[in-house]
Amino acid sequence: MSKILEVENLRVDIPVGKQTLHAVRGISFSLSKGETLCVVGESGCGKSLTSLAIMGLLPSAAKRTADKLHFDGVDLLSASNRKMQKIRGNRLSMIFQEPMTSLNPAYTIGDQLMEVMLWHQNVTKAKAHERAVYLLEKVGITGAAKRMKQYPHQLSGGLRQRVMIAMSLMCGPTVIMADEPTTALDVTIQAQILLLLSELQREFEMGLVLITHDLGVVARIADRVMVMYAGEVVEQGTAKAVFEAPLHPYTRGLLECMPIPGKTKPGHHLGSIPGIVPSLIGEIAGCAFRDRCRHAREGCESFDRLRHDGKNHYWRCIMDEQETRGHLAKFTAGTEAAT
Amino acid sequence: MTTVNVPGRETSGQPAATDPASAPSGSTARARWRDRDFPRRALKHSAFLVGCSILVLILLMALIAPLIAPYDPYSQSMANRLVPPIWMDGGTWDHPLGTDGLGRDYLSRVIYGSRISLLIGTFTVVCSGLIGTTLGVLAGYFGGRVDLVINFIIMTRLTLPVIMVALAVVAIVGSSLTVVILVLGLLLWDRFAVVMRSAVMQVRNQEYVQSARALGCSTPYIIVREIMPNIFGSLVVIATFEMANAILLEAALSFLGLGVQPPLPSWGLMVAEGRNYLLFDPWLIMIPGFAIFLLVLAINLMGDGLRDILTPENRN
Amino acid sequence: MIGYLSQRLALAFLVCLTVSLITFFLLTSSGDVVSAIAGEEATPEQIAALRRELGLDAHWTVRYLEWLGNALRGDFGNSLFFRETVADLIMHRLPNTLQLAGMSLAVMLSLSLPLGMLAAFRPNTWVDRLALSIAVMGQAMPNFWFGLILMVVFALNLGWLPPSGSGTNWHFILPAIALGYYATPPVMRLTRAGMIEVLGTDYIRTARAKGLSTTRVLFKHALRNAIIPVVALTAVQFGNMLGGSVVIETVFGIQGVGYLAWESITRLDVPVVQAIMILVAIAYITLVLVSDVLNAWLDPKIRK
Numbered sequence: 029m030s031k032i033l034e035v036e037n038l039r040v041d042i043p044v045g046k047q048t049l050h051a052v053r054g055i056s057f058s059l060s061k062g063e064t065l066c067v068v069g070e071s072g073c074g075k076s077l078t079s080l081a082i083m084g085l086l087p088s089a090a091k092r093t094a095d096k097l098h099f100d101g102v103d104l105l106s107a108s109n110r111k112m113q114k115i116r117g118n119r120l121s122m123i124f125q126e127p128m129t130s131l132n133p134a135y136t137i138g139d140q141l142m143e144v145m146l147w148h149q150n151v152t153k154a155k156a157h158e159r160a161v162y163l164l165e166k167v168g169i170t171g172a173a174k175r176m177k178q179y180p181h182q183l184s185g186g187l188r189q190r191v192m193i194a195m196s197l198m199c200g201p202t203v204i205m206a207d208e209p210t211t212a213l214d215v216t217i218q219a220q221i222l223l224l225l226s227e228l229q230r231e232f233e234m235g236l237v238l239i240t241h242d243l244g245v246v247a248r249i250a251d252r253v254m255v256m257y258a259g260e261v262v263e264q265g266t267a268k269a270v271f272e273a274p275l276h277p278y279t280r281g282l283l284e285c286m287p288i289p290g291k292t293k294p295g296h297h298l299g300s301i302p303g304i305v306p307s308l309i310g311e312i313a314g315c316a317f318r319d320r321c322r323h324a325r326e327g328c329e330s331f332d333r334l335r336h337d338g339k340n341h342y343w344r345c346i347m348d349e350q351e352t353r354g355h356l357a358k359f360t361a362g363t364e365a366a367t
Numbered sequence: 368m369t370t371v372n373v374p375g376r377e378t379s380g381q382p383a384a385t386d387p388a389s390a391p392s393g394s395t396a397r398a399r400w401r402d403r404d405f406p407r408r409a410l411k412h413s414a415f416l417v418g419c420s421i422l423v424l425i426l427l428m429a430l431i432a433p434l435i436a437p438y439d440p441y442s443q444s445m446a447n448r449l450v451p452p453i454w455m456d457g458g459t460w461d462h463p464l465g466t467d468g469l470g471r472d473y474l475s476r477v478i479y480g481s482r483i484s485l486l487i488g489t490f491t492v493v494c495s496g497l498i499g500t501t502l503g504v505l506a507g508y509f510g511g512r513v514d515l516v517i518n519f520i521i522m523t524r525l526t527l528p529v530i531m532v533a534l535a536v537v538a539i540v541g542s543s544l545t546v547v548i549l550v551l552g553l554l555l556w557d558r559f560a561v562v563m564r565s566a567v568m569q570v571r572n573q574e575y576v577q578s579a580r581a582l583g584c585s586t587p588y589i590i591v592r593e594i595m596p597n598i599f600g601s602l603v604v605i606a607t608f609e610m611a612n613a614i615l616l617e618a619a620l621s622f623l624g625l626g627v628q629p630p631l632p633s634w635g636l637m638v639a640e641g642r643n644y645l646l647f648d649p650w651l652i653m654i655p656g657f658a659i660f661l662l663v664l665a666i667n668l669m670g671d672g673l674r675d676i677l678t679p680e681n682r683n
Numbered sequence: 684m685i686g687y688l689s690q691r692l693a694l695a696f697l698v699c700l701t702v703s704l705i706t707f708f709l710l711t712s713s714g715d716v717v718s719a720i721a722g723e724e725a726t727p728e729q730i731a732a733l734r735r736e737l738g739l740d741a742h743w744t745v746r747y748l749e750w751l752g753n754a755l756r757g758d759f760g761n762s763l764f765f766r767e768t769v770a771d772l773i774m775h776r777l778p779n780t781l782q783l784a785g786m787s788l789a790v791m792l793s794l795s796l797p798l799g800m801l802a803a804f805r806p807n808t809w810v811d812r813l814a815l816s817i818a819v820m821g822q823a824m825p826n827f828w829f830g831l832i833l834m835v836v837f838a839l840n841l842g843w844l845p846p847s848g849s850g851t852n853w854h855f856i857l858p859a860i861a862l863g864y865y866a867t868p869p870v871m872r873l874t875r876a877g878m879i880e881v882l883g884t885d886y887i888r889t890a891r892a893k894g895l896s897t898t899r900v901l902f903k904h905a906l907r908n909a910i911i912p913v914v915a916l917t918a919v920q921f922g923n924m925l926g927g928s929v930v931i932e933t934v935f936g937i938q939g940v941g942y943l944a945w946e947s948i949t950r951l952d953v954p955v956v957q958a959i960m961i962l963v964a965i966a967y968i969t970l971v972l973v974s975d976v977l978n979a980w981l982d983p984k985i986r987k
Contacts, residue, residue: 116891129886132890132904134907519697526698531948535706535709638828646839660823661823
C-alpha cells in the first residue's frame with residue numbers, strides 16, 4: 029500500500045514566557061491509503077496539536093518543525109499558504125472536538141456544507157446541493173433537504189457532529205483527521221458516530237486518523253494504533269498486535285483502565301495509572317513515563333530509543349521484548365483472573 | 368447567633384473564585400480593590416500612570432491657581448491686546464501664552480479655567496451618580512414592576528437629546544455655574560443607572576446575598592453591606608467616564624453661549640471668544656481647546672486603566 | 684417576533700408621548716416668552732391680548748392636548764421669529780442635516796470598521812496601537828474644537844475647502860469629518876473587541892480547515908458575526924450624531940435643523956424648539972427600533 033501521509037520527527041514548540049513548552053517531541057508515523065490509524069493517549073499528550081500541525085492550523089504562537097511532512101506527494105513543510113488552502117478541506121479534511129461551536133451560527137447548514145465544495149471544485153450550486161443532501165443522508169440525518177435550510181442552533185450536538193462529518197466528506201478527501209470527534213457528545217451517541225466514521229472511511233476508501241480516548245472503539249475499527257505519552261510516541265503497531273501484546277507499560281496501564289464487556293465483572297476495580305504527566309516545559313531526558321512506571325529502574329533516565337520487533341511493532345521502553353513478554357504473561361493472566 | 372453575618376462576609380471577599388466567567392465583574396473588582404496587589408498592578412499600567420499624573424498636575428494647578436497665575440484672569444488691558452504666545456513671533460515672557468482680545472493674560476485664564484472644568488466635572492458626577500445609582504440599584508434589586516418603571520424612565524431619558532435639553536433649560540432658567548452643574552447632573556445619570564441595574568441583578572443572585580436574605584437581613588442592610596461594596600469598582604469606572612463627558616458638555620454649552628457666562632474663564636467659552644480671531648490668531652482657540660483635550664484625555668486614560676486593573680475580565 | 688415588535692412599538696410610542704409632555708412642560712414654563720415677543724414697552728393689556736391671541740391663557744392640559752392633536756397632523760404651529768410655519772421651516776432645513784448625518788456616518792464607518800478589524804486581526808502591532816490612539820484622541824477632543832481646527836487648517840490656511848455655509852457638497856466635508864470622528868471611538872472599540880472574540884472561536888477554525896482564503900474567512904465568517912453588536916451601536920451613534928449636529932452645524936454655519944435648534948433656543952422660539960426636540964426623540968427611538976430589527980435579522984437565533 030502506498031503511503032499517503034508521512035510524518036517524520038514532527039515537533040511543536042510553544043513559547044511560555046521565557047521558556048518553551050515542547051508539546052510534540054519528534055513523532056514519526058505514516059498512513060497508507062484507506063487505512064485507519066487511531067491515536068490514543070491522555071489529555072495534553074500532544075494528540076490534538078499533532079493533527080493541527082499537519083493541517084497547518086496551529087495557533088500563531090506555536091512553532092512547527094519536522095524532518096518530513098508529506099501528504100499525497102506534497103511537501104506540507106514548504107507548501108505556500110495558497111497551496112495549503114487548496115489541500116485543506118479538499119483532499120485533507122478535519123473534524124473537530126466541539127460540534128456545538130464549530131459551525132458558524134450565522135449561516136445555514138446547507139450554506140456551510142456547499143461552501144467548501146463550491147470553493148474547491150468547479151461545480152454548480154445545484155450539484156453541490158445535491159451532494160450535500162446525499163451526504164447528510166449518508167451520515168444518518170433524516171429530512172436532509174429540510175435540514176439544509178436550518179441554522180446550527182436548531183440542531184443537537186450529535187446532529188451537528190454528523191453535519192461536520194458530512195462537511196469533511198464534501199470534496200471526497202483522501203484523508204480525514206478526526207480530533208476526538210465524540211468527547212463533547214452523549215455517551216450513547218459516541219460509539220454511533222465513531223462507527224459511522226469508520227463505515228464511511230471504508231466505503232469511500234479514505235485514510236482516517238482518529239484521535240480518541242475510546243479504546244473500545246479503537247479495538248473495533250483501527251488498522252493500526254499509535255499510543256502517545258507526553259508528546260512522544262511510546263508504542264505503535266497494528267491494532268491486533270498492540271491489543272494482544274501491549275509492549276509498553278503505559279499502554280498496558282491504559283488497557284487496564286478499560287472495562288472489557290463480558291470480562292470485567294460488576295464491582296471489579298478497574299486499573300488506574302498513578303502519578304501525573306510530567307511538565308512539558310523544557311527537555312525531558314530519558315523515558316518520560318518512568319516516574320509512573322512500576323518497572324522503572326536505573327537506566328530509564330537515559331533510555332530514549334524506539335525498539336521494534338521486526339514486524340512493525342514499535343515501543344519505547346528500557347525493557348527488551350523478552351522481559352516485556354514475561355510481564356505480558358502476568359498481565360494477561362491478571363485479566364484472566366478477573367474473569 | 369453571633370455568626371449571623373459570617374457566611375455572607377466570608378464569601379463576599381472572593382465570590383468570583385468558583386466561576387470567574389459568570390461572576391459579576393463588580394465582585395472581582397472589589398476583591399482587587401482591596402487586594403494588596405492593586406498598587407503593583409497600577410504601577411505596571413503605563414496609560415493609567417500617565418493619566419493620573421496629568422490629572423494630579425491639573426488638580427494642583429486648580430488648587431493653587433492664585434499662587435501660580437501671573438495675573439488676575441479678569442484684568443483687561445487694551446494696550447496689550449492679542450499678544451502672541453512665547454513660541455510665536457512677538458511673544459514675550461510677560462505673557463507666556465499671550466493675551467486675548469481684551470488684553471487678559473491667557474495663561475492666568477487657562478489656569479483659572481481648570482477650576483471651572485474640575486468643579487463641573489466633580490459636582491455633575493456626584494449629582495448624576497447619586498440619581499443613577501439609586502435608580503439602578505432599586506431597579507436591579509427589586510426587579511418586577513419597579514424595574515419596569517425605572518427602565519421606562521431610563522429609556523425616556525436616553526431619548527431626550529442631552530445637548531438640546533441642556534441648552535433649552537439654560538436658555539429658560541438663565542445661565543450660571545450652578546445651573547449648568549444641575550442640568551448636567553440631572554441628565555447624565557443614564558449610564559450609572561444602566562450599569563448599576565445589571566450589576567445589582569447579577570450580584571443579587573449570588574449565594575452570599577441569598578444567604579444574607581435567608582438569614583433575615585433587612586433590604587437596606589443587604590444593599591449597603593452586601594451589594595454596594597461589590598459594585599464599587601464599576602461605579603468608579605463609570606464615574607470617570609461621566610466626568611469626562613460632563614467636562615466636554617460644559618465646554619460645548621459654554622462654546623454655544625449657553626453655559627458658563629463671561630467673564631468667567633471657562634475653556635469652552637475661551638474657544639468661543641477666540642473664534643472671532645480665527646483667521647489671524649488661531650492659537651486663541653488652540654490653547655484652551657488643548658487644555659480641555661488634555662484634561663479629558665487624562666481622565667479617560669485613568670478610567671481605562673481603572674477598568675483594566677479593577678475588572679480585568681471586562682477588558683476588550 | 685410580531686408580538687415582540689408590537690411590544691417594542693407600544694413602548695416607543697409611550698416614551699415619545701412622555702418626551703413630548705416633558706418638553707411641553709419645560710418650554711411653556713418659561714413665562715416671559717410673551718413679554719419677550721411683545722417688547723419692553725408693551726402694556727399689561729397688550730401682553731394679555733397677545734397671550735389670548737397665542738392661546739396661552741388656557742389651562743396647560745388643554746394647550747398640551749391641542750398641541751399634541753395638531754402635532755399628530757403634522758402642524759407644529761408658527762415660528763415666533765420667522766414668518767413661516769414650523770413644519771415648513773424644519774422641512775427646508777432637514778435636507779442639510781440629513782446630508783451631514785449621512786456623510787458623517789460614512790466617515791465614521793470608513794474609519795471605525797477597517798481600523799477596528801485590522802487592529803483585531805493584528806493585535807498589539809502598530810495598526811492596533813494606531814487604532815487605539817485614534818480612539819483615545821477622538822474621545823478626548825471636544826468636537827467643536829476639532830471642527831475649528833479642521834476649518835483653520837483646511838479652509839483658512841490651505842484653502843482646499845470652504846470654511847462655512849452649506850451651499851455645495853464641498854461645504855459638508857469638514858463638518859462630516861468632525862462629526863464622524865466624534866462618533867468613531869465606541870464603534871471602533873466594539874468592532875475590535877467583537878472581531879477578536881470571533882476570531883478565537885471554533886467556527887473560524889472550521890472555516891480555515893475548509894481551506895478558505897484569509898479574506899473569505901475574515902469577511903464571510905468573522906465579520907458577519909462580529910458586526911451584530913456593531914450595527915446596534917451604529918444606530919445609537921447615528922442618533923447621537925443628530926445631537927452633535929447642533930454643535931457642528933453651529934460651528935460651520937450649516938443651515939440645518941441643528942443650527943435652527945440653537946438659533947431658536949437662544950431666541951426662545953418655543954414652537955420650533957418643541958417640534959425639533961420631539962422629532963429628534965422620534966428619530967432616536969426609530970433608530971433604536973431599526974437596530975433591534977436589524978439585529979434580529981442578522982442573528983438567526985433571535986430571528987425565529
